Amino acid sequence: MRRNIVAGNWKMNKLFSDADDLVNAIAEELRSYDTSDVDVIVCPPFPYLELVSDVSEDGDFFTGAQNVSKFENGAYTGEVSATMLKSLGVDYCIVGHSERRKYFKETNQDIAQKIDRLLNEDITPIMCVGESLDERESGRYLEVIRTQIEEGIFHLSADDMQRCIIAYEPVWAIGTGHTATKEQAQEVHAFIRNLIREKYNDDVAQEVSILYGGSCNPTNAKELFAMEDIDGGLIGGASLKHKDFIEIASSF
Numbered sequence: 001m002r003r004n005i006v007a008g009n010w011k012m013n014k015l016f017s018d019a020d021d022l023v024n025a026i027a028e029e030l031r032s033y034d035t036s037d038v039d040v041i042v043c044p045p046f047p048y049l050e051l052v053s054d055v056s057e058d059g060d061f062f063t064g065a066q067n068v069s070k071f072e073n074g075a076y077t078g079e080v081s082a083t084m085l086k087s088l089g090v091d092y093c094i095v096g097h098s099e100r101r102k103y104f105k106e107t108n109q110d111i112a113q114k115i116d117r118l119l120n121e122d123i124t125p126i127m128c129v130g131e132s133l134d135e136r137e138s139g140r141y142l143e144v145i146r147t148q149i150e151e152g153i154f155h156l157s158a159d160d161m162q163r164c165i166i167a168y169e170p171v172w173a174i175g176t177g178h179t180a181t182k183e184q185a186q187e188v189h190a191f192i193r194n195l196i197r198e199k200y201n202d203d204v205a206q207e208v209s210i211l212y213g214g215s216c217n218p219t220n221a222k223e224l225f226a227m228e229d230i231d232g233g234l235i236g237g238a239s240l241k242h243k244d245f246i247e248i249a250s251s252f
């Protein structure tokens with residue numbers, strides 16, 4: 001059965017000492033909350049993965065990366081492989097975030113390869129999909145999401161599909177303070193779950209956690225997470241404040 005999940009995406013924020021303070025504050029704050037029905041994941045920039053992974057060993061949370069190379073190993077200057085992530089104790093990895101699609105021209109095919117690399121290392125991919133404002137306003141948003149899912153992840157076997165997490169992040173909601181309504185989010189989440197049901201079967205569809213991302217905060221998390229097909233959130237800005245982040249994680 002699908003798990004409740006809250007993942008914090010720190011993006012390219014924090015210097016090392018601030019990252020140290022933040023992850024320790026998260027670990028401390030988690031001690032006073034009952035988060036037994038939610039998996040909490042912290043995704044810092046690459047240089048802080050070892051720090052976060054060390055703290056997470058005694059804490060009640062997991063370590064995630066924000067990206068991975070589509071290549072295996074070798075002469076790829078500046079890249080970080082799934083094997084390297086595994087050696088640092090990374091259990092989850094975001095792939096295909098809209099910022100990577102936009103600024104680094106990542107394609108659905110790149111994302112499919114990254115997912116394969118991660119699954120080979122037993123790292124859970126958190127695959128992001130979402131439409132732009134234009135695509136929403138023109139009414140094409142479900143088609144856009146269908147293509148992202150079909151090209152990015154539907155090459156997997158049913159067994160591998162069940163090992164993945166999907167995050168629906170409408171681009172117009174990311175970092176804008178303009179959250180999708182719970183009805184808008186639920187519509188797309190149900191659509192994604194139905195795509196999985198049609199491609200595989202209902203058992204697989206019920207195993208895959210689908211997270212919402214885009215200006216999720218302590219005020220709106222509860223009503224979003226209460227929707228039938230919303231299994232948690234991928235949190236950007238609010239994950240940089242430990243109290244807000246943990247409050248979101250206890251919103252189920």
Ligand code: PGA
Binds near residue numbers: 176234238
């Ligand atoms: P936001 O970012 O919560 O700051 O909108 C979410 C994300 O990009 O993962």
